[in-house]
Amino acid sequence: MSTTETASLFDNLETLSTTQLLAGMNQLDQTVPLAVQKALPQLEALIEATVARLREGGRLFYIGAGTSGRLGILDASECPPTFGVPQGLVVGLIAGGDSAIRKAVENAEDDAEQAWRDLSAHDINAKDVVVGIAASGRTPYVIGGLEQARQHGLTTGCIVCNAGSKVAAAAEFPVEVVTGPEFVTGSTRMKAGTAQKLALNMLSTATMIRLGRVKGNKMVDMQLTNAKLVDRGERMLMDELGIEQDKAAELLQRHGSVRAALAAHNGQ
Template sequence: MPNFIKTTEQSSLYDDLEKMSLNTILTNINQEDQKVALAVQKVIPQVEKLIEKVVEKLKNGGRLFYVGAGTSGRLGILDASECPPTFGVSKDLVIGLIAGGDLAIRNAVENAEDDPRQAEKDLESYHISSQDVLVGIAASGTTPYVLGAIDYCQQNNIITGGITCNEGSPLAEKVDFPMVAVVGPEFVTGSSRMKAGTAQKLILNMITTSAMIKIGRVKGNKMVDMQLSNEKLVQRGTKMIMEATSLDEDSAKAYLLKYGSVRAVLKAVENE
């Protein structure tokens, strides 16, 4: 790809960062961050097309996989890990994989992202199939581990999407549904955990939140299937029930603890 230029690696628009006052550093970072939402806005049509396929597969028993390395991999794992407590789905519905395995969530694993064949092994351990959808996440669009995952999926008739921040990248060229949010050079040259990472997080938020709404995991604007994993969430669920019914706080909480979810309580009250 002779014309492929990594804008994420281009020199920062700012120089002499160490000579800036703290306020100037923060102001400039914020100025750059404001470009991210606009870059993501431009790719909403592409994100929508991917989500339509995700919803279709999830409704028919399929799963959503995220694959990435470094920051990109961690963001995929973060998004996947929030789905069970937020929407009450199985931990096997959205699965995040990172080059180097669980160790790489907290620590850099040397050369892990450079092995395209490891992705194939990781995916095979989950018995990924054409029922599923895989989204590769790579700010550069060139990560071998991610590209290996895409190649494997294409060989096995599995739908693929890709989140990247470089136009014309190998990832964008390979996948069925490219989502390319061009955020430009980073404040610290090449530090793609910044704007690129933020863009990836925003798109991941869109994918899972929209998909969960469309498969019926939100009622009105409430997380009626959330797991009651702490007192804060019990209180939130109690308030939801009070707003939707004539129950007082004590009764609403008692029902919630009995039935285990807001949705189950609302159904029980409706049938009484």
């Protein structure tokens, strides 16, 4: 039995008070960053491979089912507004298609052929990277997708929460974040989901930094799509250039991004 399916360390949950329930969940959640820490060397190898492929013009694809698939879609959807990359550079695919984002599609994860069909719809090629996300490490949709991708010469990685899984065996660059039993037995949207979110944060953020999408510690390529982000951009320019807000606002409006405004001001 996989460790994510083993019995919870807590029992008789229905008899516990809200205070006790929260304390128990929080106690287990504190173990997740330590599990991620142990997987950092594996994550580093995957990031280095991803950076290399994206520099060659490749793309990053996430494939997963259920919570894992939704986490991949979340991470992919946040890359364009955060780092200013084009739509389609990072793509999240979920078993069952877009309708499965909001509502479970029964048995979709059991089709070992569908992931490659989903990837093929995006004209997948050997420059691309496919990362499978599966807490259990045994999801057929993910295993089949990784196997097909590897056979076609693509770089493959995965994020799983059990050791020695079939998903990890199918990936060239496996990342195994072993989170152990859940508070509610088998509910991998909890600790395992948190671990996957942390790993995905690291994968996409470190990749984008390595690709030059961050300057100093600032998101200079972020899309200025609302008032909060415009204000953030103005403050970046004020801090970087030592100018007043009205001047920063004028620069940002004229040039459309923090990076472009900095380059124009510095005569680049």
